[in-house]
Amino acid sequence: MPKIKSTLSVAATASLSLTDPPAPANAEAAESARPGYTAMWVGITCEFVEFAVFFVVYFVARWSYPEVFRAGAPRLWTLGGLLITLVMLTSGYLLVRTVLAVRRDDQRAARVWMTGAFIVSLGYPLLKWLEIQWNPAHGVIAGNNAFFTVYYYLTINHFMHSAWGILGMAWVLLRVWQGAYRPGNLKGVESMAIYWHATDIVWLMLFSLFYAFV
């Protein structure tokens, strides 16, 4: 009887404990070997959920107003969309090279690649500004119809996400020039790259929904 009491007491203590049971050592090692902070993966999951909802809005609007969408798409600045895509892909590639350079502790290469990634990423706000100038002259005005409303809502939302990414890149650039990232201490630069690549994936979707509309 005392043995049963003791077992129940241990079980109750374990179930009411506020702290997680200690994870096995190999699980911790596996977690630390993964790229970036877990918090950043959670963050991009939230970004994906947000844009998944926007995609639902896009397709409901497109299926409801097919003619409006068909007439609106050719009026967008396709070259601008193409150039933004190339800017996103190229700055993402340069971030990959930055991470690889930090992993092999090549600080000089990391500084060069990271500077390149930041400079190329600035092409996005520049192109977006040019697009905003171009749009009204071609009748691309938010209130005109469902297509333009959805186009502005989704692309400006994406631009806001990218603006956060560019600010983050400025911080990581500073830290790279300070030599703050080393093999074994590169979660910061990896997390920055993860955020930018996730934003890149979202843009690839937007490009196919608006600029490469068929």
Added chain:
Amino acid sequence: MKRLLHALGPHNATQAWGLLALLTVASAAIAVAERGVLPWIGWLIAALVAWKAWLVAEHYLEVADAAPVFRRIVRVFISLAPLALVVTAWLESR
């Protein structure tokens, strides 16, 4: 099939970047040239965007090294818009 795709695909980030740039230019060119002409062209655009998103996820995001839950989330997300584009192409071609 998986081995064939792997053999034909890029083997590093530089090759992936070149392929991504090529596919982007191709999809824009197809859209401008064939917009509203060929009813099945939406399927091709859907395939191209799925391929591009997969390339970014595998070669840039290193999703294969991510925790399984995030790996699945990324793969589900990159399938959503292409699948919806296929459904749209099918609806519009009827």
